Amino acid sequence: MRSFLTITLLGLTLSFQAQVGINTTSPSPASVLDISSTNDNLNYGGFIPPRVNLIQRNLIPVTANDDGMVIYLIDGTNRCIQLYDGVEAQWKNMYCMPINQAPVANSVNFTGDLHVGSMLIGSFVYSDAEGDPEGAHSYTWYRADDTVGTNASVLQTGTLNTYNLGSVNIGDFISFEVTPVATAGTSPGTAVLSSYQGLITAVPVGGVIISEIADPNNIANAKFAEVTNVSNITIDVSGWKIHNYPNGATSFSGSYTFPALTSLGPGASFVIANNGSTFQTTFGFAADDVAFALSSNGDDTYELVDNLGATIDLFGVIGIDGTGTCAEYENGRALRTSIINIGNTSWDESEWTVRAGVTVSGCTDHVNQTQDAPVDFTPGMHPF
Numbered sequence: 001m002r003s004f005l006t007i008t009l010l011g012l013t014l015s016f017q018a019q020v021g022i023n024t025t026s027p028s029p030a031s032v033l034d035i036s037s038t039n040d041n042l043n044y045g046g047f048i049p050p051r052v053n054l055i056q057r058n059l060i061p062v063t064a065n066d067d068g069m070v071i072y073l074i075d076g077t078n079r080c081i082q083l084y085d086g087v088e089a090q091w092k093n094m095y096c097m098p099i100n101q102a103p104v105a106n107s108v109n110f111t112g113d114l115h116v117g118s119m120l121i122g123s124f125v126y127s128d129a130e131g132d133p134e135g136a137h138s139y140t141w142y143r144a145d146d147t148v149g150t151n152a153s154v155l156q157t158g159t160l161n162t163y164n165l166g167s168v169n170i171g172d173f174i175s176f177e178v179t180p181v182a183t184a185g186t187s188p189g190t191a192v193l194s195s196y197q198g199l200i201t202a203v204p205v206g207g208v209i210i211s212e213i214a215d216p217n218n219i220a221n222a223k224f225a226e227v228t229n230v231s232n233i234t235i236d237v238s239g240w241k242i243h244n245y246p247n248g249a250t251s252f253s254g255s256y257t258f259p260a261l262t263s264l265g266p267g268a269s270f271v272i273a274n275n276g277s278t279f280q281t282t283f284g285f286a287a288d289d290v291a292f293a294l295s296s297n298g299d300d301t302y303e304l305v306d307n308l309g310a311t312i313d314l315f316g317v318i319g320i321d322g323t324g325t326c327a328e329y330e331n332g333r334a335l336r337t338s339i340i341n342i343g344n345t346s347w348d349e350s351e352w353t354v355r356a357g358v359t360v361s362g363c364t365d366h367v368n369q370t371q372d373a374p375v376d377f378t379p380g381m382h383p384f
Contacts, residue, residue: 048072049081057082057091064089077186100185101129105137105178105192113233115201116169122161122176124192128185135181137161138188143172147196165200173198207231208240208264208304209336209343210313211382215298216373217331217357221278224287225256225294226271227304228382229264230341236263239307242272244293246300248321254293271379283374298330298356299323304343313343315352324358326366331357333371338383 019034021027027034038044052060054075062069067086073079079097084090105124112120120141126134141163144152152175156163163174173196180189211228225242229235238260243252256272264270273279273287274295280286296302301316315334316327326349327334335353344351350364355376359368371377 062086062089070094100132102186102189103128103132103134103180103182104189105180108176108178108192108194110174110176110194110197112165114165114174114198115233116165116167118165118233120163120165120174120176122163122178122194124178124180126180128182130185132182132185132187135183135187137181138179138191140177140179140191142175142177142193142196143169144175144196145173147173147198149173149175149196167202169200170202172200174200207233207235207342208237208312209340210242210302210304210315211269211336212377212379213296213302213315213329213334214371214373214377214379215296215329215331215333216282216377217370218372219278219282221275222282222373223274223295224271224279224379225302226269226379226382227264228269228336229266230382232266234263234265237270237306238262240312241305242291242294243303243305244296244300245303245316245318246296248319250319252303254291254295256289256291256294259289267382269380269382279379283377283379285380287379298332299328301327301347311345314345314347317347324360326352326354326360326363328358328360329354329356331370333377335378336382337365 019027019029019031021034021036023036023039024034035047037046049070049072051072051074054073057071057073062084064086066084069084071082073082077099081094082091083094085092104127106127108124110120110122112118122139136159138157139159139161140157141155142152143155144150175194175196177191177193179191181187208227208229210225212226214222214224216222227242237258240258242256244254245252246254271287272289272291272294274292276287276290299322301314301318301322303311303318304313305311316322322328327347332355337351337353340351352365354363354366355369355371356366357368357370360366
């Protein structure tokens, strides 16, 4: 019995040394190692070679005798099946998995007026080589001393692509940075910084002026008053007013209030007609609004005030009838000169070119020359 067991075990040992089978009792006679994907034809699996990073791979004590050794290198974005070349003494790639590219932020920029109280809005164009969808991007706002980013520091970081300028930003130059994020694949991408814009200024004083007052000689009902934003930023004039002081009155009798949500962009004019239909027939377009209360006979004073009641600009002197003064524009036109870029709370006749049906001496530019509509007027197009 002992002799039989000895012979049997010797046979098994010799068989194991000839072919090895995993999940199979009948390994191929041509193989040293035969691995079956299943042992029950229901559950399947695969073969995983040794997985190492670059440092671990370099610690493998390979020699020329290890020619053909196989590993799976996983290091950073590299994922490669490698074969050891014993002749050249180096690892060579058999196959590398494709690398998923990170998302990219292009055309990074921001818009908004560069003054206190303005909201800056950042924007960019998202792209991803594999079409991975966008995630929650990261945004950072910076301030600096100049356009090259000297002494840059973070103002705000997070997921908001907007920034509200405050008084602390006066004198700053601003930049917007985007770190693009994808919901799948490699993410995030590389942060991209916009150019610096500036400098940030305080809330502008004035900027909107009374630019033209009309009392046409030939069409009485074509009268109008015009205001213009002569600054380089957009100004909200919601709730501002124009008061009319007739015949030397010390209190206004006519008034117009600008509607809510009314903003004037740089160079934009706002025309208020005395009679809407007559104005449109005469000048070929509709006035921005109509106010029958603004009906001057060429000797009235006009006052522009903001939504807090502060005087922004004046034509004429409150309490003084304009008849016979440099402010008389009867049957004519009073036009603000093109060099004026801010309102004046004290009447200055040198800021105006006046044409009227009367002669007034001692004025900078006041001529006895009646003005006919539409040829002698430019509503909505204040010259600069």
